[in-house]
Amino acid sequence: MIIIGELINSTRKRIRAMIEQRDTEAIKDIALKQIEAGADYLDVNAGAFVANEPEHMEWLVKTIRSVTEIPLCIDSPSYEALDVGLRLAGPNAIINSISGEPERYEKVLPLVRKYEASVIALSMDERGLLDDEEQILGVIDRLIGRLKDDQVPAERIYIDPLIRPVSTNTIYGKLALRTLREVTRRYPDVRTSCGLSNVSYGLPKRKLLNQTFMITAMASGLKAAILDPLDKQLMANIAAAEALLGEDEFCMRYLEADRSGRFEGLT
């Protein structure tokens, strides 16, 4: 499982304050804690600052780069903020995100090529979010086809099924899992990715739902997730699921996680 640590996100109140106050030490600390907990990438988002997002993005990436060379997932609705972030992030970055919306596609594709970045591709187009499995798979087919035509290698594409809250419609969990399973079947070389927290919106004990959903998504072929790596139960569930799904030879990583105390305190 590819873990993208989600915590450096300006839509979180605490993080927004750290960015406004240019609290270098606090951001470094959150970066290092996520890496220590097992993150493979760090997501970086300054999107809450509409007026001067690129400037905040620049400060965030420079701050993170002063303590770690971990690859970054540059997360923005703004072309300019993506460009600044990617330039400073260096190699092996992920762009969060492209989609089938024509304007978004045309703006982001040049950045994917310029920085040889990977890219999270959202399963939507100009029609917005879709409820029908075949329509969603149609959007994904077209998006993958177009990215391949535009010379983006399959292994640099992360399809995001765009999970919606089960509190708004109980089919949404199953719909996302079926989409993940079908994308994995049709495109074994393309990766899948998702954010975890949407699914639980509007319900109590959201962490429990996110932890549980993560395991169902792994069982359906999920390759990467944007999540909170400081959630110990979640990370333990991921280690256990990898062992159970045959993705951890001789259960070596599971045993190592146990030895290094990562499962302590779990019931």
Next chain:
Amino acid sequence: MIIIGELINSTRKRIRAMIEQRDTEAIKDIALKQIEAGADYLDVNAGAFVANEPEHMEWLVKTIRSVTEIPLCIDSPSYEALDVGLRLAGPNAIINSISGEPERYEKVLPLVRKYEASVIALSMDERGLLDDEEQILGVIDRLIGRLKDDQVPAERIYIDPLIRPVSTNTIYGKLALRTLREVTRRYPDVRTSCGLSNVSYGLPKRKLLNQTFMITAMASGLKAAILDPLDKQLMANIAAAEALLGEDEFCMRYLEADRSGRFEGLT
């Protein structure tokens, strides 16, 4: 999810002692605690007493029946113990278990018919445990065909894929999940069931593995499980998975579980 409480099992040291000492109150207490925690059935096993198993089974079932009418899952390798247990258990019992082994099949089938019981059907025959998915599915096809020929309705059959420890071979988790998924696809009216604890044998933090495996199995179509309903994290994961898999309309049961305090203390 159909929860079969596993705790009244004589192979557990504490339970064995309670049975030997005819500790009526302790057995009643374990029965009631499992029901309170959400069990739909209670498994009853006196198999550790080879010499006089039917007598112990009789005492166990009578003791349980003195406090509850919950349906029972009568669990024994012995025809006589099954017969005594089923007679005292009353309606809607489950027999644990039949298999494709000719002798077992011929001994247990008359009990299934006599008591109009449901039956757990183990995915094995005279060749013992199998490693090949197609061979396993062949055993299951024959077993279901024969049970139907022998007038056992589909909805009273619980196919158990016989999960083996991932510590002995990392494919065993996936093999069981693929079997569950395929049985669910081929036989939508037949139920599936499994024991949870085998999968984690030989590894540390077995509860974590069992909790995680349960969710992957639910995502693969599992309908019933023999498990410890007093494991709060496990039961919370099951409630969450039902909400996420669209098996809990409007998330009503999930919300009710939260309101009644079942998620308290979880991280």
